[in-house]
Amino acid sequence: MSTREAINKAARSLPSVDELLRSASGIEMIDEIGQTHSATLARAAIDAMRTAIIEHETISKEEMLARCEARLLDLRTLEKMRSIKKVINATGVVVHTNLGRAPLSDDARHALMDAAGYCSLEYDLETGKRGRRGGHIEDMLIELTGAEDAIVVNNCAAAAFFILTAFAAGGEAVISRGELVEIGGDFRVPDVLAMSGSTLREVGTTNRTKLADYEKAIGETTRMLLRVHPSNYRIVGFTSTPSTQELSSLAHKHDLIFYEDIGSGAMIDLSSLGLTDEPLAKDSISQGADIVSFSGDKLLGGPQSGIIAGRKDLVDRLRKHPLYRALRPDKLTLAVLGATLRSYVREKAVEEIPVLRQIAATADEIGARAAKLITQLRAKPELKVETVTGESVIGGGAAPDVRRATKLIVISHQTRTAESIERQFRMFDPPIIARIEDGRVLIDLRCVGEKDEKSIVDAIDSVSA
Ligand SMILES: *Cc1c(COP(=O)(O)O)cnc(C)c1O
Numbered sequence: 001m002s003t004r005e006a007i008n009k010a011a012r013s014l015p016s017v018d019e020l021l022r023s024a025s026g027i028e029m030i031d032e033i034g035q036t037h038s039a040t041l042a043r044a045a046i047d048a049m050r051t052a053i054i055e056h057e058t059i060s061k062e063e064m065l066a067r068c069e070a071r072l073l074d075l076r077t078l079e080k081m082r083s084i085k086k087v088i089n090a091t092g093v094v095v096h097t098n099l100g101r102a103p104l105s106d107d108a109r110h111a112l113m114d115a116a117g118y119c120s121l122e123y124d125l126e127t128g129k130r131g132r133r134g135g136h137i138e139d140m141l142i143e144l145t146g147a148e149d150a151i152v153v154n155n156c157a158a159a160a161f162f163i164l165t166a167f168a169a170g171g172e173a174v175i176s177r178g179e180l181v182e183i184g185g186d187f188r189v190p191d192v193l194a195m196s197g198s199t200l201r202e203v204g205t206t207n208r209t210k211l212a213d214y215e216k217a218i219g220e221t222t223r224m225l226l227r228v229h230p231s232n233y234r235i236v237g238f239t240s241t242p243s244t245q246e247l248s249s250l251a252h253k254h255d256l257i258f259y260e261d262i263g264s265g266a267m268i269d270l271s272s273l274g275l276t277d278e279p280l281a282k283d284s285i286s287q288g289a290d291i292v293s294f295s296g297d298k299l300l301g302g303p304q305s306g307i308i309a310g311r312k313d314l315v316d317r318l319r320k321h322p323l324y325r326a327l328r329p330d331k332l333t334l335a336v337l338g339a340t341l342r343s344y345v346r347e348k349a350v351e352e353i354p355v356l357r358q359i360a361a362t363a364d365e366i367g368a369r370a371a372k373l374i375t376q377l378r379a380k381p382e383l384k385v386e387t388v389t390g391e392s393v394i395g396g397g398a399a400p401d402v403r404r405a406t407k408l409i410v411i412s413h414q415t416r417t418a419e420s421i422e423r424q425f426r427m428f429d430p431p432i433i434a435r436i437e438d439g440r441v442l443i444d445l446r447c448v449g450e451k452d453e454k455s456i457v458d459a460i461d462s463v464s465a
Helices: 003-012 017-021 024-033 035-051 061-082 106-116 135-145 156-168 189-194 211-217 244-253 281-286 312-320 322-327 331-345 354-360 363-375 418-426 450-461
Strands: 149-153 172-176 199-203 222-228 257-263 291-295 306-310 383-393 403-413 435-437 440-444
Touching: 017 024, 017 035, 017 061, 024 035, 024 061, 035 061, 106 331, 135 149, 135 281, 135 306, 135 331, 149 156, 149 312, 149 322, 149 331, 156 172, 156 189, 156 222, 156 257, 156 291, 156 306, 156 312, 156 322, 172 211, 189 199, 199 211, 211 244, 222 244, 244 257, 257 281, 281 291, 281 306, 306 312, 312 322, 363 383, 363 403, 363 450, 383 440, 403 418, 418 435, 418 440
Parallel strands: 172 199, 172 222, 222 257, 257 291
Antiparallel strands: 149 306, 291 306, 383 403, 403 440, 435 440
16 A cells, blocks of 8 residues: 555545534534534544554544544634633743733722623712713822823823824924833834824934933924833933923924823832832822823733823813713723722732732742742752742842842752743743743742742642653
């Protein structure tokens, strides 16, 4: 028999889609995900087995069906892993963009559930009439930033686009060359701002821009001065840029708007946590910015959202602008943001907001948890688990150069590579995202909830040769 014939013969033992779906796994799957989608997966499983047939293979129909069934279950498992799943963030990166940025506070999670049904999103319970959408959130933002008014959109990129569109379309916005930055995830400030129909007038150099550079660029078509906080990189050394006060005075002298995009959205002074360089919306407003924007899911610790605060006349124009309808967030976002802001209003943010609590955790506290965790592991001669000092990063476009001292759990195995252990953790249920350094797997408990420590113990215990 030729090779071709042998392969054809083996291929004839492949089940049909219907046959595969009549298997025990097939029947269960149809119940779970429906006939049409199960058939799609069954077809993919059979195709995969067809290409896996090797020369001279003799295989019974039953054996082939069993293999296809196993493949079908694999495909379903892979598919489930692609859905949004809870993961344990053992990377030590507090604001991790790939892992959903800020984890929400307990109150925020409850608010999310409450808002999931009918809710008083745009309804005034006192009058029984239509109310201002998210009105109490705007009121809290006014209180927290000291601005005259505030409004919320879907994210900070939308906020910047909105502000430029409303106030600078058809004209120029003056910006320092040092601030034409890419903020990760392909978000380039100049690209987004150009979509607004305004022209960015770049001034100064990458490391130094003087007030006179801005002044020289102001002309007939200038509508605003714009400052973007370079949140995910720092130019260090020989740098200079005018202060917020100088820029706002200059803007106002020429009847222009001064807009500051502060990005990472620290609401309170975090210098005691090592974040000395984070601009606060409050300061920006008090130093004369007409309008500011920042993200809700970075240092603020809430949902993805973009917050705009500033002069009443400007924010009112945004509220009435047709684009607002396209950029406004949904009830779930507003409910979560509201609950998050309430922690700030009652001055309990550092205790209640996970991002801040995690940044605040000291190496001693994390080290004590790590040591306790290690005592719960089953001892195995081939597996070495110890703690070492290391660093956690804030991440996510917030405070790029800020590192916090931490204690790491280091895992190494006599025969297994770090990559294979890291992968095993990633495939664990729930998945545990660790990092690798110098051929060792590192686990940082900074962003791991106490309740999730047991999963880490189980995952480490499951590492075998
Ligand atoms: C992160 C960031 C943005 C983008 O914010 P999103 O909420 O992710 O859209 C815009 N500007 C600055 C300065 C930022 O740091």
